Amino acid sequence: MRITALAGGVGGARFLRGLKAHLDVVAPESELTIIANTGDDISLFGLRVCPDIDTLLYTLGGGIDEAQGWGRADESTRVQGELAAYGAVPQWFTLGDLDLGTHIVRSQWLAQGLTASEVTGRLAARWGLPGRGIRLLPMTDVPVETHVVLDEGDGAGEKAVHFQEWWVRMRAEVPATRFVVAGLDRAAAAPGVLEALRSADVVVLPPSNPVVSIGIILGVPGVRDALRGSRAPVVGVSPLISGRPVRGHADACLSAIGVSSTASAVAELYADFLDGWLVDPADADVRVRGVETAVHPEPLLMTDVDAAARMAKSLLALADRVRG
């Protein structure tokens, strides 16, 4: 079975780790292709940081800080302490020492002329993903960056900050009026991305942020069309439970684009290509026209790998049902 998934960071990575654990039991020969969001990439201290790809690498490769959901286990911040001592800015983005190793080799390889896809392939090899049937692709090889236009109140005028500054430093507490993804409209999908969508047996949307993760990937030219034209079932997991994001600030992102924070409203965003939608028991009444809804028998909480694997099992069962 060929499964293709779109993914952001923590939620996507945890779900896909559960999916992989489930597949290892029921269909060990499956191939999982992950199309990762790179819209929240950022350059810090001259180094290229790809937060979602790194979270996917570390989570799927066994190096993640479990409690935090991002960054490396057993991490330290000695280098960042030095950067602060030198007065280098910004200091609001935590760069751990082990994590910095990734950013340094990525930056070096990019400077040597490798594409983002090639770099990601090398990084994934170190984490053992190819040998386990997991292919990790950036959504595009073109550098794109999401900027957030802020509403700072009467007469303050418009101000835009990098997505990470809004997400990490401001904790998404300053209202956003819109997201501008510089370069996205001319960003070609990375090699293999459109093919992976077209040739999949199932396309999966993990419970990633519908605006700044999945929504950005859908903005890469050709991706949405490939999903609309997909023969395979496209099934997703709601990132919201009873109108609240399980994690992160999806509600603030949805609010910025004028969409209400409900499991049904998120499914509506995907309605032109979505076949099945897995929701929490608390959202059992969700109905979206043209989309088959299934209710997971327990809360949609990825408390551990087994819980995520059970969600993946429900989602694949739903895919079978809509395939008919």
Added chain:
Amino acid sequence: MRITALAGGVGGARFLRGLKAHLDVVAPESELTIIANTGDDISLFGLRVCPDIDTLLYTLGGGIDEAQGWGRADESTRVQGELAAYGAVPQWFTLGDLDLGTHIVRSQWLAQGLTASEVTGRLAARWGLPGRGIRLLPMTDVPVETHVVLDEGDGAGEKAVHFQEWWVRMRAEVPATRFVVAGLDRAAAAPGVLEALRSADVVVLPPSNPVVSIGIILGVPGVRDALRGSRAPVVGVSPLISGRPVRGHADACLSAIGVSSTASAVAELYADFLDGWLVDPADADVRVRGVETAVHPEPLLMTDVDAAARMAKSLLALADRVRG
């Protein structure tokens, strides 16, 4: 008193720390300008590393690994472990975590368009040097790199490696036939360098490597002429004791340029501008035409700051003598 010194890494840094300690007692208002060798700079993992400047910063700023002579005290190598895990090369140059902070900010600031002088000034500010009357200047703002042409034996042909590869990985054990300093002949002295030589009350040559540290600085256009024309006494400390380098591989470097490893032969290299030469008791018979020789009352070993301070005291006394 205005003192200007040329300096390489460990030997230069330890001597100048002693000189500064001595000055703090006898002439606390003195200004010490250090012209640092940048000929052994290297780019590693896309980061710009300036080994001599860093050794000077850490030694004079109180952050040096005392036993090793270079690198930071209380250092770790977690980032480098990651670089190795990713298969990034080279691995023969140790980059500690704290040390990497310096390389990262330096590289970022250079990429932002700051000159090497400006970057060095910022780094020195963090280490408190300006507030203590110490001005640290790179010899030039132009990137220069020393390459070593190796003699690998009959018929092997010529092969050149970066100086650091020869020095660190090969431990200078493969015979060198010559040093090529790419860019040096067109490298303008950094702002303040020639002025500091011309306006000094004393010019000091610490016991740095005469070929790949002092010798490189002397190759910067204008530096040697400024020394020849100096009104101030130019006095130096022999880096050799009884024909052996106190530390490092000065003998291998001297051999490559066809100079014997003796205190007198090194002084001959400087004879066109040198006024005074401080030697070890074991070299009390050294005579160099036109150069006043003084014998330090104890071995020229910088076992601690006090020992280096006593050497500096001897050297300044010699400067007074030749000033006459």
